[in-house]
Amino acid sequence: MSLHFLGNSVTLENVYIASSGTVCGPLEYLGPLGSCFDKSLQDYHYGEKSFEKAERKMLRDALDICLKREKLKYKDIDLYLGSDLLNQITSVNYLARELPQPFVGLYGACSGFALSMAMAGLLIDAGYVDKIVTMVSSHNATAERQYRYPVEYGVQKKDTTTFTATGAVSTLLTKQPQSVRVEAITLGRVIDYSQNDANDMGRAMAPAAFDTLVNHFQDLKRTFHDYDLVVTGDLSMYGHQILKEMLQRHKMDVVRYNDCGCMLYDLSSQPVFQGGSGCACSALVTMGSLYPQLKDKKLKRVLVVSTGALLSPMMSAQKESIPCIAHAISLEAIE
Amino acid sequence: MSLHFLGNSVTLENVYIASSGTVCGPLEYLGPLGSCFDKSLQDYHYGEKSFEKAERKMLRDALDICLKREKLKYKDIDLYLGSDLLNQITSVNYLARELPQPFVGLYGACSGFALSMAMAGLLIDAGYVDKIVTMVSSHNATAERQYRYPVEYGVQKKDTTTFTATGAVSTLLTKQPQSVRVEAITLGRVIDYSQNDANDMGRAMAPAAFDTLVNHFQDLKRTFHDYDLVVTGDLSMYGHQILKEMLQRHKMDVVRYNDCGCMLYDLSSQPVFQGGSGCACSALVTMGSLYPQLKDKKLKRVLVVSTGALLSPMMSAQKESIPCIAHAISLEAIE
Structure with missing residues (x-):
């Protein structure tokens, strides 16, 4: 049931x-x-x-x-x-x-x-x-x-x-047992902190990631310490830094946290500005890199918080700010 | 469970x-x-x-x-x-x-x-x-x-x-008992019969409605006779006629069938061409008209097959045809 x-x-x-x-x-x-x-x-x-x-x-x-x-x-x-x-x-x-x-x-x-x-x-x-x-x-x-x-x-x-x-x-x-499972999920709310720059999505999305993370931890009575790694989807450099600050101000001990947008590229040498974004960003990092590490038991439990800027160019033209959302899944290696 | x-x-x-x-x-x-x-x-x-x-x-x-x-x-x-x-x-x-x-x-x-x-x-x-x-x-x-x-x-x-x-x-x-319930659903497949005219969506969608109806009846061992009314979403005049013919050729006894696009307007006097379309079409007809009739027991069981043309103008410009889909819900009055 x-x-x-x-x-x-x-x-x-x-x-x-x-x-x-x-x-x-x-x-x-x-x-x-x-x-x-x-x-x-x-x-x-x-x-x-x-x-x-x-x-x-x-x-x-x-x-x-x-x-x-x-x-x-x-x-x-x-x-x-x-x-x-x-x-x-x-x-x-x-x-x-x-x-x-x-x-x-x-x-x-x-x-x-x-x-x-x-x-x-x-x-x-x-x-x-x-x-x-x-x-x-x-x-x-x-x-x-x-x-x-x-x-x-x-x-x-x-x-x-x-x-x-x-x-x-x-x-x-x-539903057939395998070496890695999805053990929990958190659905996100639409959050809008009145950011309206379509060229700065990381900062727009950070509050949505914050909201989902806080809800996830609160709902399931967990902290960052319950995970070997917590990744957000595509906040990249600026957004990821802002999220960290928001979490710390919320008295959270932020450990083992990274952003897929920063992991997918070498930010110091590749021409990707603040880092990666897009549906493929968190998907590639999670299924390409984290999933094999979970299968190999190098990671035990990982929280993936995919972030999305629900931006409509039509609404931006009408001077509206950018609604954002983040959904989370927790992946776990089976003993 | x-x-x-x-x-x-x-x-x-x-x-x-x-x-x-x-x-x-x-x-x-x-x-x-x-x-x-x-x-x-x-x-x-x-x-x-x-x-x-x-x-x-x-x-x-x-x-x-x-x-x-x-x-x-x-x-x-x-x-x-x-x-x-x-x-x-x-x-x-x-x-x-x-x-x-x-x-x-x-x-x-x-x-x-x-x-x-x-x-x-x-x-x-x-x-x-x-x-x-x-x-x-x-x-x-x-x-x-x-x-x-x-x-x-x-x-x-x-x-x-x-x-x-x-x-x-x-x-x-x-989940709290009320006078009307959703008693069954059928999820649709994406169907494309190579229609590529964005001004003729009804005909493009008819095969998707056909597919979902046939699957619904087959999966649940039902026929049109198990419903007081079967409505499609927005095939309108042409599409609704084509669907009828497809069903009849499939040896189905098509009874008590109508299309929300034909029900929402007076086609003989209102300037709506072949009839209505859009998300609101099947939603307005179902929740505005059919739901009250179910509550009043004037209808016992109704099948609503909302149809969708998954048209992308960008893909039409690239000369691709229109993928379509239809999802069905069966609504039933509680005794």
């Missing part, structure tokens, strides 16, 4: 990660975690005629790698959940035409990874289905074109900018 | 509709169901400076009406689910800033109503939470501007066009 939410969180009993597939872009491959990913793009077109089609191809490849590992076909999965950054979550919706099973589209901007994993966890632990695959992606050129300017324009970037990660990640969740 | 999916469907045991709030636009008010709705707009601006802000105000009003009926405050709800047609599901995401509880954003284009109701039903029946509010909206001027042309341009419409309904609907779902 499913457990009841405690505040905004719930612990899960039988939700395991059975497989994953990770595809990254050129800069992600050259970053410190490059060797962790299953496949990488040589260039942003990936042999396709448009960046959008390239993003979809990454998603398909990540899905195929994920399923092949477990010798599964598309039809063996009970339900697919997907999320990406494009209007109408185009990448996952258009890929889902190729899938013979039900599809649920989720939108949480860059929080899509934890959001889809959390929803999948809830549906599996309730006993509704046995196998769910989550799919998330982001692509630097498609996201920049949509949210700011086409990369080809060469618009000068602000120092506070983050760099949308290019990548796609597919994760197979199941 | 939750039941397991049968194919793409599951029957629910304890999911009830406790309240709803419906706000409609001017044409919807003048239609045959006008008197069913709680509130209506005099004009498309609704006292706001932009159509997007007007859409959000409708959503807020629908939510407030829904909660006031049960004397509940925003904080009394465990979880909010929302879906709308705008890029970044702007209307629900920006409204969610005002909500003190977790929010999950869903995207299924015009299928958002049944999608959010289905997901809410799953989470409640599993025992995770007690009260979920779903929120959906669409606005003729915001959707037309985004998907086709600003209404003010006065572009001549094709005969096959549907008319995006203006409205917002909020529904409170709970």
Whole structure:
């Protein structure tokens, strides 16, 4: 029987990660975690005629790698959940035409990874289905074109900018015991601290990450010390620093905390400004780097807080500030 | 304990509709169901400076009406689910800033109503939470501007066009027994029959509705005769006719079937082309008209199949066809 939410969180009993597939872009491959990913793009077109089609191809490849590992076909999965950054979550919706099973589209901007994993966890632990695959992606050129300017324009970037990660990640969740499980989730609230600069998403999202972290710890009576590592999704340098300060002012002992946007790249040498962002950012770091470490018992328990700026360019043009959200999943190695 | 999916469907045991709030636009008010709705707009601006802000105000009003009926405050709800047609599901995401509880954003284009109701039903029946509010909206001027042309341009419409309904609907779902329940759901697959005309969504979506209906009936061993009424979301005249033919060719006895896009307006006198579309279309008809009839036992069991064209204008520009989806919920009056 499913457990009841405690505040905004719930612990899960039988939700395991059975497989994953990770595809990254050129800069992600050259970053410190490059060797962790299953496949990488040589260039942003990936042999396709448009960046959008390239993003979809990454998603398909990540899905195929994920399923092949477990010798599964598309039809063996009970339900697919997907999320990406494009209007109408185009990448996952258009890929889902190729899938013979039900599809649920989720939108949480860059929080899509934890959001889809959390929803999948809830549906599996309730006993509704046995196998769910989550799919998330982001692509630097498609996201920049949509949210700011086409990369080809060469618009000068602000120092506070983050760099949308290019990548796609597919994760197979199941109720059959495996070496790593999703043991708890916290769903986020939409938080808006009146930041309205679309070139400074890290700072806009920090309060949402703060809110979800505080709720997670409070709901489940935990602290940073209950985790070997706590990562936020894509606050990057500025946002991650602000979050730390907010947590410390809240009298929290912040230990073993990092941000996926800072982990995915070498910030001192790669041209990514404050660090990475995008759905793929927390997804690549988690499934490419943390998941294998959990499988190898190098990490025992990790909290992933994917952050999302729910920015609408239309609303920014109407002078509104940026609503943000963060969803959290706790991953645990099985003894 | 939750039941397991049968194919793409599951029957629910304890999911009830406790309240709803419906706000409609001017044409919807003048239609045959006008008197069913709680509130209506005099004009498309609704006292706001932009159509997007007007859409959000409708959503807020629908939510407030829904909660006031049960004397509940925003904080009394465990979880909010929302879906709308705008890029970044702007209307629900920006409204969610005002909500003190977790929010999950869903995207299924015009299928958002049944999608959010289905997901809410799953989470409640599993025992995770007690009260979920779903929120959906669409606005003729915001959707037309985004998907086709600003209404003010006065572009001549094709005969096959549907008319995006203006409205917002909020529904409170709970595990506490009420007079109407959500007794089964079917999640849809993404279906694409290679239709690529953004001015003919009804015909594009008919195959998705067909797929979900066939799966629903097959999964739960039912037929049209198990329902007092079966409605699709927004296929409107052409699409609804095509669906009927597809079902009949599939040897199905199609009885008591209608389409919300044809029910919301007087097609013979109102300027809505083939009929209504948009998230609000199936939501207004279901919660404004069918739900009261279920409460009054005039209807015993109704199947609502919300249809969605997952169209991305960017992909249409890249000459791709339109992926579509349909999700179904079965509503039943309690003896």
